[in-house]
Amino acid sequence: SKVLFNSCVTGFVGGILLLIAFCSPYWLQSWSATNSPFLNMGIWEVCFFRFRFPRVQFDVLFTGCNAIWGNTYREIREWLLPTWLMFVQFIMCVCFLISFVSQIFDVSLLLRWPFERVLRFE
Numbered sequence: 001s002k003v004l005f006n007s008c009v010t011g012f013v014g015g016i017l018l019l020i021a022f023c024s025p026y027w028l029q030s031w032s033a034t035n036s037p038f039l040n041m042g043i044w045e046v047c048f049f050r051f052r053f054p055r056v057q058f059d060v061l062f063t064g065c066n067a068i069w070g071n072t073y074r075e076i077r078e079w080l081l082p083t084w085l086m087f088v089q090f091i092m093c094v095c096f097l098i099s100f101v102s103q104i105f106d107v108s109l110l111l112r113w114p115f116e117r118v119l120r121f122e
Helices: 002-023 083-110 113-119
Strands: 038-041 045-051 062-067
Touching: 002 083
Parallel strands: none
Antiparallel strands: 038 045, 045 062
16 A cells, blocks of 8 residues: 555655664764864764873873774773763664664565465465
């Protein structure tokens, strides 16, 4: 039916937008006029330019874009990842999995796969 097809297309577009948001490193971005060492941040990656964290025991400059869960930011990970951001990461993973599974169900409904299986026994 047209309603099923339109809802499947809408779900697919929503899944693509969720994938873009899931992978995007630009959830937060600083203005260039502030001259801040913070450049941008996604839920999986942070970018700095010559950032020095004052509470790190050794004199380390953080430069470049690296994964939050990687080795580079392990000394400042508690500062980079507050509880709410870990919750957002968890919710985004759950939403991405639910979206993927629902798209598999949508495709199976469009292809009438469960309908053929039911009619086989009648």
